[in-house]
Amino acid sequence: MFEAVEEYPVDPIMIGAEYFAQDPRQDKLDLTVGIYQDAAGKTPVLKAVKAAEQRLVNIQTSKSYLALTGDATYCRVLGETILGSDLFDDFVAAQTAGGAVALRVMADLLAQMPNRPTVWLQTPTYGNYIPILTAAHARFEMLPFYDPITRNILFDQMLEGLCEARSGDVVLLQGVCHNPTGADMTEAQFDALLDVLEARGLVPWIDLAYLGFSQGFDQDCAMARKIANRFPECIICVTLSKTFGIYRDRAGALLIKTRPNDTARIHRAVSAIVRSSASHAPDHGPAVVRMILQDQDLKALWLDELDHMRQRVIAVRSEIVRCEEQEFGRTDLSYLGRQSGMFSLLPLSSEQELALTRDHAIHVVKGGRINVARLSAADIPTLITAVHAVLGKVSLR
Missing domain, CATH: 3.90.1150.10 (Aspartate Aminotransferase, domain 1)
Known part of the structure; x- marks a missing residue:
């Protein structure tokens, strides 16, 4: 065989x-x-992680399953920390085993839609995007982004490439600290890109993997806040491996902004996809993150x-x-x-x-x-x- x-x-x-x-x-x-x-x-x-872990050992009373979309308190605390409480209220949220699982759940959801949207990726791009999208049988195309020889962002070429996208397609962007190039768009370029996405009816999907490593944690959330504030539908994937130094503990989240009439149905869809794959997210890393974000000293x-x-x-x-x-x-x-x-x-x-x-x-x-x-x-x-x-x-x- x-x-x-x-x-x-x-x-x-x-x-x-x-x-x-x-x-x-x-x-x-x-x-x-x-x-x-x-x-x-x-x-x-990190000392904050070590202290939270010790506290968790002392107070945790059960290792029972969480909901398929994880700990609702963790999702809310993390979502409100990144987006603010007003913006987060419009999102369906799921706790995931790091960012890769969040990406895969979203890729599965897109691939299962009756009219599959195309996901547009920057070139060069993070090495795991294409394997994840391919495994999910999601459709994707490439956009120019960066020339490694001239060390320049190919911004105009990227916008030109988006002329081929159709309304309802998804554009997968990275937040700060672009992987693998290290080259981030300027604020003016990012705003101009959002203008194009909005004008063409394209849905932004932003992957936040390095919050805190560019200008500082709060400043590094600005791109996600702009997207969430501007678009009626958008996708945010989060991994906290680098931000909290908890690589093996797999803490992440998937946040999907929907129109109000779609919220319950999308929550059920995400739950079903999680059940058929990871089933339940591990909780140690997310519990540590939740504890740190809820304690002012930590x-x-x-x-x-x-x-x-x-x-x-x-x-x-x-x-x-x-x-x-x-x-x-x-x-x-x-x-x-x-x-x-x-x-x-x-x-x-x-x-x-x-x-x-x-x-x-x-x-x-x-x-x-x-x-x-x-x-x-x-x-x-x-x-x-x-x-x-x-x-x-x-x-x-």
Whole structure:
């Protein structure tokens, strides 16, 4: 039977991590998997998370099932924190096992509609979007977004590509700290994009994965609030892995804004999709998040720790620019200082990527994505020297 199973495409991030594990060199550098690391190379458990976990152990009285859409209090507290209480009231909400499950539930819902809408994706895009949409048998098309060689957002080309979209189609956007490019639209560009979506009757779907890593948590929610305030229908997916440092505990949510007459029916549809797949969301991570957001002292501690992580990532980016200019008198990588979040793309050809790993033991995701949050102070000169070596004498300007 199993000999008939064809090869499945493997996530490039997982391929990169596997290659790193197989590399016998002691001086190898792993810039693949998307986790935050501190200056010592550790992924810490936040003090606020640790305190909430201990409190949860002391007060939790049951491990019984939650509703199919999870803990309603968690959904409301999270939704109101991101959107505000007035905006959240218009949403159907479900607790999910991280953002990937929220994306999959929504993809299943779109694929099961009588007239399946097309989901429009930015190129390059987050590596798991296409596998999720494909597995759900959802329709999707690609839009230009970013040129890794010129390091520019292709904004006009993206708007031109949307001319092919039809009313009722869905446009999947990322919030702050775009993965994999690190390039975020300006506020003016984002507003202009929303104008186009509204004029063409397109539904925005925003994926919030890095809240707090750009300008700060509250500021980073602004894009979602603009969408929720402006559109009668929209979709928001949330993952809290990076924001709370609870990667393995899988805390996320799916928020769907509907017209009032559709709310109950969409809630039943989401419940049915959850039942046929994950069945029930795990609760430890979401319970910790709920506890932190409901306690002013824990919330203040968490926001302080989150800001510390954000500032470290900014400092790493600044140090790359400073070190390159000091050591090489060139600024081929200066764009990294203008970008945000944990990820960026190196402007390398596939052959140069191969040389970076083969000759310098630096592992990146296919396409040149690096996780700058995994760089220590000692790693930065190593990376810059290796990138300049594989680029040779050819300037990128």
